[in-house]
Amino acid sequence: MFKPRRPEFLALIVAIYVALVLNQPFWRKFAGVVAPSDLDDWLFAAAVVTSSVLVAYLVLLALSAKPLLRILLLILLPAMAAAAYFMGEYGIVIDVHMVRNVFETDTREANDLITLKLVAYVVLLGLAPAVLFWLVPWTKQSYREETAGKLKAAAASLLLLVAVMLPVWGNFISLGRDHRELKMTLTPINFFSALTSYWRQEKRKRAKTIASYGEDAHQSVSGGSRKSLFVLVVGETARADHFSINGYPKPTNPGLSKIGDLINYSQAYSCGTDTAQSVPCIFSGLGRDGFTNAKADARENLLDIFKRAGLDVVWRENQSGCKGVCARIPTETLTGHKVPTFYASTQNFDDILVDGLDARIAKLDRDTVIVLHMMGSHGPAYWKRYPEKFETFKPACKDSQFSRCELQDIVNAYDNSILYTDHVLARLIETLKGAASRGVDAGMIYVSDHGESLGENGMYLHGMPYVIAPEAQIHVPMFVWLSPEMKEARGLDQGCMVSRSGSRVGHDNIFHSSLGIMGVATRVYDPSLDLFAPCRKPAS
Structure with a gap:
């Protein structure tokens, strides 16, 4: 049904899709913050676009064992599509407090958030591409050949990432320092970071006993x-x-x-x-x-x-x-x-x-x-x-x-x-x-x-x-x-x-x-x- 493709090529297609399509809320906020008006601004914007694709590509290459990557995308792409909907529809950002809200929201409140547009986002922008990726066969190669191809692609991507980011590194630092909200709209970094923080807090909470407070309290x-x-x-x-x-x-x-x-x-x-x-x-x-x-x-x-x-x-x-x-x-x-x-x-x-x-x-x-x-x-x-x-x-x-x-x-x-x-x-x-x-x-x-x-x-x-x-x-x-x-x-x-x-x-x-x-x-x-x-x- 589909022509076999090399895993590094498939990973690149997914990286472009994740960076440019599922991150539309990020790009809208980025355009409002940077508002390119001269050549330097446009070069910086191009560097941000390129680096976002390359970073996503490097992560996918690192996880590109066939069963792992297929399962991961089946979970990750629908989640990213849902995040894109909520950020785009309501202008929210995703941090540890938002993740806590998700885990502590009851069924009735959750039902109020489900709309046809949300379902369409999850199915069309998340589930469908994940299933399509699952259906595309990988080119038959030995383990050594496949690994060598991935390493070559990773090395080239890393060199290109350095070449793109180095000239505008100061702009990256300044943007991240002055506009922290951008990081919280960049998926999947935002919810991975938020989930990690939430998990650590919950782990600490379970490990602690409840300390007494106001032990001397009495009604005067x-x-x-x-x-x-x-x-x-x-x-x-x-x-x-x-x-x-x-x-x-x-x-x-x-x-x-x-x-x-x-x-x-x-x-x-x-x-x-x-x-x-x-x-x-x-x-x-x-x-x-x-x-x-x-x-x-x-x-x-x-x-x-x-x-x-x-x-x-x-x-x-x-x-x-x-x-x-x-x-x-x-x-x-x-x-x-x-x-x-x-x-x-x-x-x-x-x-x-x-x-x-x-x-x-x-x-x-x-x-x-x-x-x-x-x-x-x-x-x-x-x-x-x-x-x-x-x-x-x-x-x-x-x-x-x-x-x-x-x-x-x-x-x-x-x-x-x-x-x-x-x-x-x-x-x-x-x-x-x-x-x-x-x-x-x-x-x-x-x-x-x-x-x-x-x-x-x-x-x-x-x-x-x-x-x-x-x-x-x-x-x-x-x-x-x-x-x-x-x-x-x-x-x-x-x-x-x-x-x-x-x-x-x-x-x-x-x-x-x-x-x-x-x-x-x-x-x-x-x-x-x-x-x-x-x-x-x-x-x-």
Whole structure:
């Protein structure tokens, strides 16, 4: 059916295909960065193109034992085609955090990402060429002849690579130093590097025992016969500039805007740009500068400290998991369960997190912390995050393949999800307001885990490396509501807190503010990071 070909020739064809076809997202970014305008620029661009082909060729030659190379390409080419789709469609890059997201994404979230265009990429650009390569017979040669041919091809390629790169080596170094994101769009280098880093981190995590943290924790403030309830709401994919309470022109916060004693921290910033990084960071006490997933996995967190201090702690989950944070406390997983919700639906919208809270408050017998982990505005299927009655901004994109939607329609769907989040949070606060009559001092803090890109500079979704992440992915909404009874019991001045709410704050403050509001004393508590400490009246 096919004419036999020498393995070094087949490897060259695959190298050209990988470098030039499956790396289209890289070349688009490269063209935007270099933007050749003179002969030197064009010569450098030609050197980058040539060297990318040669490097791929050398790797393939090194792996060109027939069974190994055929199997490798059957796996590698579809994976590269899928990576090309996601990078091209959403403008993302692939690093260790993105790989962690892939491994920790549940089935429902993964299904939202599957589109006809993705299937076409994988089948036509990945699987079909791999099968074609498998079907082409290799020229019959002795082992010695085949090895000699490969060595000659490798030697010639290496000499050509040096000749091409040496004159512009300084340009290569400068490009790599100033535009790190390019490396994270060059496949398969990006996901090999990311997979290796992820594997090393997971290996270290499995090898370590969990270290105690805040061993001296105890509750220093007691409300006597009254109990305290603090609800920590972890939002999902909400960006601050799409909240009307932060000046967004569309009315996305009709509920929250009516709550006069809400304290809105308009300059809040996240610890990371993805859930797998931000959620553990919020509860770790390490702070953004000191945080790594490996460090957080190796020791206890805020919830363990609360538990040690004698508080009841519950995690209510309507997302893809707590990323290890709730490993040692009671967890109520609501995602995907067919249970009655506030709005009848085949899915569990975030209202389910508030359902039953009245009954829980009525039975409260100890000071309690409840964490609500929202589905929020998780993309790209924004339209699935809210009931139909909340589709206020129209038309709304109802396709995970953003290239088939107008930009404004994508934004409308996202804004509808923010509108629904507003409803859930306003409902939560109304429920907490009723706690006073049951002898419970209540309060809540809400913060999103990260933001979201909505087409700015051709970028969608989130997960960019923090050092190059756009403002939209790290500037997050955050606000606090405390009942009058809780403020009085904790000696907090509302006016003082409002006056300080314009300061730059973020995830680093959640750990210490939560300890402070629940009166938990421990040497790991830092009052300088407690949002409430400067506004706490001295005890009389």
